[in-house]
Amino acid sequence: MASDFVFAPPPVVSVPVVGRSARFPVHRIYCVGRNYEEHAKEMGFTGREPPFFFMKPADALVVVDAGHTGQVAYPSLTKNLHHEIELVVAIGQGGRNIAAADAHRHIFGYAVGLDMTRRDLQNDMKKQGRPWDIGKAFEQSAPIGPIVPKEDAGAAEQAAISLQVNGSDRQRSTVGQLIWNVAETIEHLSAAWELQAGDLIYTGTPEGVAAVVAGDLLVGQVEGLPALTVQIV
Numbered sequence: 001m002a003s004d005f006v007f008a009p010p011p012v013v014s015v016p017v018v019g020r021s022a023r024f025p026v027h028r029i030y031c032v033g034r035n036y037e038e039h040a041k042e043m044g045f046t047g048r049e050p051p052f053f054f055m056k057p058a059d060a061l062v063v064v065d066a067g068h069t070g071q072v073a074y075p076s077l078t079k080n081l082h083h084e085i086e087l088v089v090a091i092g093q094g095g096r097n098i099a100a101a102d103a104h105r106h107i108f109g110y111a112v113g114l115d116m117t118r119r120d121l122q123n124d125m126k127k128q129g130r131p132w133d134i135g136k137a138f139e140q141s142a143p144i145g146p147i148v149p150k151e152d153a154g155a156a157e158q159a160a161i162s163l164q165v166n167g168s169d170r171q172r173s174t175v176g177q178l179i180w181n182v183a184e185t186i187e188h189l190s191a192a193w194e195l196q197a198g199d200l201i202y203t204g205t206p207e208g209v210a211a212v213v214a215g216d217l218l219v220g221q222v223e224g225l226p227a228l229t230v231q232i233v
């Protein structure tokens, strides 16, 4: 029978949608590297380079409902787990070769996300010219809050973005500082991959990335979206 599997298939990963009972089923997670100038500088780079991308598996998400505190287990192998607060774009309509001018009709909504990074392992891989997966694509590396439909999200692409750790500011900027804005990012991504409904795009992080340790409480915000709160355990 076509419905037989040799073991139980994993559940569909999904994210709650503010104001709706139906959830957003996740296909892929794309991430943009070094997409704020001041963050590129703190990573040792300058200037506007073509956008580049990496992925995380959909089951790396830690889905945190509004008003709740998610838990992120401190991952193995690292001694330098970094936070990266990011605006996440949720794709509602797929496509190939989407022009920037046409990109917004492909967007379903926006959420607040954290691109958690094993920075020591990522740096080792960079030095050796090897893939970043071990630094970026581990379990629980992608906390995310609820998705707000774009018609209810205000000016998310220009909004204030911030991260506090234990009540102190670590990252603070505006999404308007993105080097490659959301529409341009969708144009570049969809030239390389066929975007599908259910794709999430972590759009990049502003300056101020730093380490967290077990016990730390992280509160990420993009003005107009529900805050994302997680504790490292």
Ligand code: MN
Pocket: 031, 032, 033, 084, 086, 115, 202, 204, 205
């Ligand atoms: Mn990032």
